[in-house]
Amino acid sequence: MLDFHSHLLPGIDDGSRNIEMSVGMLNMWKEQGVSIVCATPHFYADSMSPSRFLDRRERSYFSLIEALKNSTYPRIYKGAEVHYFRGMSSSEDIGRLCLQSTKLLLVEMPFHEWSDYMIREISELRSMGFIPVAAHIERYMSGQPGKKIDALLDTGIMIQCNAEFFLSLRTRRKALSMLADRKIDFLGSDAHNLSSRMPNLGDAYKIIRKKLGDDSLLHIRKNEKMLTDAWQLTRSTEEAL
Ligand SMILES: [Fe+2]
Structure with missing residues (x-):
């Protein structure tokens, strides 16, 4: 399992407050069978430059990696949850905010x-x-006119949904129907902490497998391969140097 959206990195946004919390979150993912977690801290263009954000993200990432030394934890891919900002399509730095070394941009x-x-x-x-991916699209479905949602989907944007969409009895039927129709491209927990917004992707997967079977996840797995292939390529390049 790959968690596409999380606020795992310590002390960088409203997610994990410190290394201990991040390690606790990683333990929860590990227990659920999640092997890869995308760390996607919030990026707000009006409060920080991309360079400063990336510098802070590197420091936060390495402080966590240092603490994880000699232990086995899910692999961490680096990215950002980029809040839409006017002019983002002409920003020279937008490519640096993509996930890992792909063109996937969580918006x-x-x-x-x-x-x-x-x-x-x-x-x-x-x-x-670029391949924009709309973060937690389910959170917009009741607040936007239908034609706006359709117009966004017509751009070719990909769709990420949160585990909560499947866990809430109020929305589960809709979530399963969208997944069965291949209208969801990535799944994430959007985890922020150990309690109110904890890693819960494993629970969503249990429901999906029970209600729709494992084959319903093939579309998600195919998309996730973009990330795992990019990671593999980076690793091979680094090893060759
Ligand atoms: Fe988020």
Whole structure:
């Protein structure tokens, strides 16, 4: 299992507060059988430059890796949850915020109504070769007019949903139906801590496997391969140097 969306790294956003909490979260993922966790701290362009963000992310990542030495934990891929900002399609740094060394860019859309300009910028990113992935799309479905959701999907954006979408009895039927129709491309926990927003991807997988069977996850696995292949390629390149 791969968790596409989490706030695992310590002390960088409103997720894990410190190394102990991050280690606790990694233990929960490990117990659930999750082998890869994408660390996607919030990036807000109006509060920090990409360079400063990436510098802070590196320091947070290495402090955690140092603490994990000699232990077995899920592998961590680095990325960001980029809050939509005006001009993101013309930002020279946008590629540096993609996940691992792929073109996958996790985008958090605003919770107010999306303008046509926003949709055009997402479309522009797609035509530039990036693969925007809309974070937790289920959280927008009741707040946006249907035509805005359709317009966003028409840009070719990929879709990430949170485990909670499957765990809540209120939304489970909709979540399973979207997954069966291959309308979900990635799954994540969006975990922030050990209690109120804890790693819970394993529980969602149990429900999916029970209700739809393992084959329903083939589409997700195919997409996740973009990340595992990129990681493998980076590793082979590093080893060759
Ligand atoms: Fe998030």
